[in-house]
Amino acid sequence: MTTAANGATRADTAPTAHEPPLFGPDSKFQGFFDDPRWALAIVRATVLEAAHPQVGAALVDNSTFVAHPWRRLRNTFLSMRRMFGADPAVREREAARLNRLHARMSGSDARGRAYDAMDRATRAWVVATLFESAVTMCRLSGQPLDQQTMERMYAEYRAFLASLDGDADELPAELRDFCPYFDRVVEHELEDTEAARVILFRLFDHLPAPALFDGAPTLWAAGRAVAGPLLGAITVASLPEAYRRRAGLPETPGAETLMQGAYVAAGLARFLPAGWLDAETVIDLVSLPEGSDDPRFRSVTALRDRVKRASALLRLLTPLDGGPEPDPASTAGPVPAAGRTEGRRSAEEFFRQVLDQTGDGHLDWPDLAAMARELSTRLDLDEPEETRLYDAFAAWWRELQAALDADGDGRVSAEEYAAAVPSLAGPALIRVAEVLFDATDKDGSGTIDAEEYRALFRTAFHRDLAAGDGVYGRSAFVSDFLSFMSARRTSTPYDPLLADA
CATH class of the missing domain: 1.10.238.10 (EF-hand)
Structure with a gap:
């Protein structure tokens, strides 16, 4: 790839007639939006972001990801949809909104070190974790990307950063220089931050129920008790060894096999008919509030009734100390x-x-x-x-x-x-x-x-x-x-x- 004067690749600024646009439905990143593997990869990327002291401090002080994770997920997903969409006006407007949001986040961490969500090097690291986690996701699922695809996708991520910062100078201009940059940050800058620990060891174990499971706390708690530790173990096993060693993360027996199996199983979704998986629809359905007029709410209501019955059956089989589930009508x-x-x-x-x-x-x-x-x-x-x-x-x-x-x-x-x-x-x-x-x-x-x-x-x-x-x-x-x-x-x-x- 040749390099433009501002440090971004020429593909970032002016794709040729033989190259598909860096943004829109033909982009490589867009193809991951509805990929179940991305659910695992985005958690991994978030931990790597949170392990950076600047990002970690900003998350601890400002983020709602602990108390309102589903709302945060939905808003982040919609923002990424806008940023990687085909309409440049929509991208420009969303980039301006994100910059205003980040400009309001600054302060000091517990050790008195200043943080600023507009720090250019830190923003570049966030983009780097997304790119590297996408590449790792494909490798772990047995579908490694070829060199040309990685080059293309790296250009998309640099263009994404340029949309926010005006250029992509904080990321290496060439893909061959990315791995040394990534390894250097992991080895010398990442820390065992509170935010990273919360994501790995608290968030999954205390994840609040989405709207779909509001009426079934027993079923949700039981499922979370099993899935939470598994997701944590899978995420830890997928992190770079240098960071695991530096942060003193536990080595769980069998975690590597479990992690590879999870990525391979999620990758099998590629055999499903096109259109069967739509991340935006799934996120909307699990978060539809009670009484929504959305046409899909009738299906959600039927599913919610089944969830409540399963929760009641589970409580009968395995009663908990908290007593019977409250009747909403009795507290209203x-x-x-x-x-x-x-x-x-x-x-x-x-x-x-x-x-x-x-x-x-x-x-x-x-x-x-x-x-x-x-x-x-x-x-x-x-x-x-x-x-x-x-x-x-x-x-x-x-x-x-x-x-x-x-x-x-x-x-x-x-x-x-x-x-x-x-x-x-x-x-x-x-x-x-x-x-x-x-x-x-x-x-x-x-x-x-x-x-x-x-x-x-x-x-x-x-x-x-x-x-x-x-x-x-x-x-x-x-x-x-x-x-x-x-x-x-x-x-x-x-x-x-x-x-x-």
């Missing part, structure tokens, strides 16, 4: 006139499920920033609407900190929150609700119509809203949002906004 409380299911949460539940977005046991600015990030992502906001929403959440954080941070440590503990039993509906939260309404009301009509409602809640109007003029007014929206955020009420459809896994 009265159904309001609007027809939506509501119930009361304890202060502890509200803190854990809604406020503590990062899952670290404390409420601080990254938690509210995660709320702003999720809402901005759902609504696909541009500047300046995104900044207005972040600013509103920042003002709310200052109000919360002043009211609840009793020991002055800059964050609010679950105990401080529960002891105060606060009414959170102050002026700053009202402002959050108003800004969110304006961001949702795309056409500026002063009401939220059915399409705008679906963009925010990912479901259609409830019957009470569809009645009459079929719109959602500002005062009703603000009142409902404040009721959910301050009264600690479970609420459909507000729960999936911030409390979903």
Whole structure:
């Protein structure tokens, strides 16, 4: 490959008439989107990313991957779809969104070392882990890539980095120089970070149930107890030996054989008819909230009923100490006139499920920033609407900190929150609700119509809203949002906004 003046390969900038575009349906990376092997490879890549001290610190401080892994997975998948799509305008817009998101993530790790999510060398390492894990995935499944395919795919990943950073200079220009670069970072820069340990030894063991398994905690817990350690062992065995040795990761007997068997088995999916596997459809189906109007929800409902029956049977066969599963109807409380299911949460539940977005046991600015990030992502906001929403959440954080941070440590503990039993509906939260309404009301009509409602809640109007003029007014929206955020009420459809896994 020849090299352009800015350090990116010429294939990155101007493919010839005989070369397929680096982005779009003909790209090599696009072919992995619906490949089951990619589920294993992406976990491996994430561990290698988290093992970098800059990435690890940013994940621990800012990421929702522990408390809301399914939401994080869906958002990451959709972002990659946009970045590797054929439309350059969509890629440019998504790259700008990602850069704004990363620009808001900086700080210091537990050892006082500064981190910055916009650090160019660190961003290059993230892209490098994706490329190397894709190559390793093919090798472990018995389908190694030939040299020409690897060259082509490496050009795609460098073009991806160039879309974010303006060039790809932080990655070697030639594929032959990539392995020495990768080995050097593994040997000299990666560490046994807290984030990497969480992914390997905590995330799988405590993975919250997706929406599909909400009504079957026993079945989910039983499956997770078996699958969690297996996934952890497979991931550890697939990591570079130099990192395993440096991080002191355990050598599990038989893990190498298990890991190779898992990749080979996942690779057999290539024999399935085309179209049978669609990652986006699978992710959507497991995360569809209760009561969704999605046409596929009828099938999901039938599957969810079978899951609940299997869970009940499992509990009868192997009763747990926690007592019988609660009947949702017994905890829901009265159904309001609007027809939506509501119930009361304890202060502890509200803190854990809604406020503590990062899952670290404390409420601080990254938690509210995660709320702003999720809402901005759902609504696909541009500047300046995104900044207005972040600013509103920042003002709310200052109000919360002043009211609840009793020991002055800059964050609010679950105990401080529960002891105060606060009414959170102050002026700053009202402002959050108003800004969110304006961001949702795309056409500026002063009401939220059915399409705008679906963009925010990912479901259609409830019957009470569809009645009459079929719109959602500002005062009703603000009142409902404040009721959910301050009264600690479970609420459909507000729960999936911030409390979903």
